[in-house]
Amino acid sequence: MKKVLISGANGLLGQKLVQKLKDNPNYQVYASGKGKSRLPEDWEKGYQWIELDVTDAEQVMEVFEKVRPDFLIHTAAMTNVDDCETNKTACDLCNIEAVRYLIHACESTGTHFIHLSTDFIFSGEDGPYDEDGVPDPVNYYGMTKLKSEQLLQASQIKWAIARTVLVYGLAADMSRSNIILWVKKSLEEGKTIQVVNDQWRTPTLAEDLAEGCILIMEKGATGIFNISGKDFLTPYDMAMMTAEYFGLDKSLIKEVDSSIFKQPARRPLKTGFIIEKAQSQLGYSPKSFMDGIGILSKQIKLADL
Ligand SMILES: NC(=O)C1=CN([C@@H]2O[C@H](COP(=O)(O)OP(=O)(O)OC[C@H]3O[C@@H](n4cnc5c(N)ncnc54)[C@H](OP(=O)(O)O)[C@@H]3O)[C@@H](O)[C@H]2O)C=CC1
Numbered sequence: 001m002k003k004v005l006i007s008g009a010n011g012l013l014g015q016k017l018v019q020k021l022k023d024n025p026n027y028q029v030y031a032s033g034k035g036k037s038r039l040p041e042d043w044e045k046g047y048q049w050i051e052l053d054v055t056d057a058e059q060v061m062e063v064f065e066k067v068r069p070d071f072l073i074h075t076a077a078m079t080n081v082d083d084c085e086t087n088k089t090a091c092d093l094c095n096i097e098a099v100r101y102l103i104h105a106c107e108s109t110g111t112h113f114i115h116l117s118t119d120f121i122f123s124g125e126d127g128p129y130d131e132d133g134v135p136d137p138v139n140y141y142g143m144t145k146l147k148s149e150q151l152l153q154a155s156q157i158k159w160a161i162a163r164t165v166l167v168y169g170l171a172a173d174m175s176r177s178n179i180i181l182w183v184k185k186s187l188e189e190g191k192t193i194q195v196v197n198d199q200w201r202t203p204t205l206a207e208d209l210a211e212g213c214i215l216i217m218e219k220g221a222t223g224i225f226n227i228s229g230k231d232f233l234t235p236y237d238m239a240m241m242t243a244e245y246f247g248l249d250k251s252l253i254k255e256v257d258s259s260i261f262k263q264p265a266r267r268p269l270k271t272g273f274i275i276e277k278a279q280s281q282l283g284y285s286p287k288s289f290m291d292g293i294g295i296l297s298k299q300i301k302l303a304d305l
């Protein structure tokens, strides 16, 4: 049995990883997060919970010495892009320094580090991007994720980077929402929403992303992999498709361009990923966006939301 340590296991991706791995006889799962577990109680037999604040260098080392994981899947991060812009010190600590501590720990335990990164390392001027695109972030969050990638690339440990895009899904007690949940809730409440038509993304179902990370782990793969959805869409397209699927009022969706938003952090316009490398080397096979909405819809019904 291989030991896998998951950081940020209360987050959307973290929860999907625990869900997929908890009954896999090949892996012993150590789910970690800041504070207590918010994972569903009936999963408890399939993993061990460990409190781990990745910004605490000492705690990182203690946990690695205790667990001695074969793999780390590092999902924890400061993921609110506007908060990163306005609180750069906290963002540096969580998105860069923590990666430094984890690399150091992986060096001492021989752990394969699987890191999560983002389309926001790119300028958005020339997407969609393959793994060889030249990074040039337009906001602080993207800059910190790029620096974290560079730390890994300069290290001597075994590493892989899974880059992803606009993740959507449903998990317990979520700390951030996502486009489908936001559109569905707003339209159900009869609220008008302004949705941009000049950003392009390849939105990613959280289960697909988890599967991509697991494929990297199973194959012991190293290097950079684009792990995103396959449909190249604007948020306006995504909102309209969501309304269509759930039979909601599309007239509440107002098509706008990004210039009307006054957000602290600039967003790159055209990102999105070419995923051929992951498809051919890992056997990665993501769902279409429409199928992703269908999967989410079933989960929403089951959760009685
Ligand atoms: N969501 C997206 O659209 C995208 C995400 N990514 C990347 O994918 C990864 C996973 O994202 P996702 O699951 O969606 O994000 P979430 O925000 O859902 O999860 C991130 C988790 O990290 C935890 N965390 C934050 N700080 C610490 C800390 N100091 N120690 C331990 N845990 C901490 C959070 O804890 P708490 O729940 O308590 O706040 C949260 O559970 C991230 O690295 C992100 O940068 C990349 C592209 C797109």
Ligand SMILES: Cc1cn([C@H]2C[C@H](O)[C@@H](COP(=O)(O)OP(=O)(O)O[C@H]3O[C@@H](C)C(=O)[C@@H](O)[C@H]3O)O2)c(=O)[nH]c1=O
Residues within 6 Å of the ligand: 079, 080, 081, 082, 117, 118, 119, 120, 164, 165, 166, 167, 178, 179, 194, 195, 196, 199, 235, 236, 267
């Ligand atoms: C809130 C809002 C968003 N949008 C659009 C813009 C944007 O592309 C999309 C999602 O907006 P958000 O502000 O929630 O998400 P945002 O912070 O842009 O999402 C990012 O998160 C980080 C963690 C990543 O790594 C990226 O891949 C990326 O997807 O929805 C609107 O059109 N209108 C709105 O009122």
